Amino acid sequence: MALQTYRIAREPYYCPAGDEVALFEAAHADRLPVMLKGPTGCGKTRFVEHMAWRLGLPLVTVACNEDLTASDLLGRYLLEAEGTVWQDGPLTLAVRHGAICYLDEIVEARADTTVVIHPLTDDRRALPLDKRNELLTAHPDFQLVVAYNPGYQSVAKDLKESTKQRFAALEFGYPAAAVEAGIVAHEAGIEPAMARRVVAVAERSRNLRGRGLEEGASTRMLIHAGRLIGRGVAPEAACRMAIILPLTDDSDLRDALAAAVGACF
Ligand code: ADP
16 A cells, blocks of 8 residues: 555556566566666666566656765654654665665765665665664565666766675667657657657767767657657757757757758758
């Protein structure tokens, strides 16, 4: 009951790029902690939603950031009319009742927050709740999944080796052009031929990665452009609004991207 709101009622649409579904299922069978590696907006979150639905498990998602404390994950005592009441944090909820806990952008969390997952990700499968004086053994269905974008990696902001080595990893990239066009057409509700053109813009933008652009256009951006086109916005204007302007403030790069758009439509 506690996790009812975290259940996924309808199948989330997910188009596989390879054998990631079977690999995840194998990892899940042993409750191995899994790390999803890949650039932003390439389908990691959608994949974990799809897998939770497939496995019939609730999904508890936490977007990590540098202000996230261990208590935010574990829980805290709250002062209520009838006294202090313990409230489980999202990680504790998943561990206690058996859910997939998905920590998005795990590198954003501080090291002292990240270490709370250590005892959960080895043979102990337990979560110490020091404030409650409780050692919570994980529910048999509990599984930990984290997402990690290697592109933003810097020495100051990387996972500790002792954390990394607890996970099996799946690598995500942008799907092959035909697959990505299918995803854009489905999610934005536009014609496949139009989706292919939007994907062609993305491919050109991805070639500019490392040459001024930190990242090329993500699948998410293409879907935004597709939705604008679906609303009747001209493709060039849609790509400018959904892709070029959010990606860069550099006028030369904007010109290069605009030329790429011009070549695709
Ligand atoms: P990430 O978690 O990697 O930042 P998301 O999972 O949020 O990215 O993906 C962004 C959007 O792109 C999703 O909402 C979905 O519409 C779409 N998407 C990306 N890859 C796929 C895929 N393989 N199958 C279906 N949809 C996808």
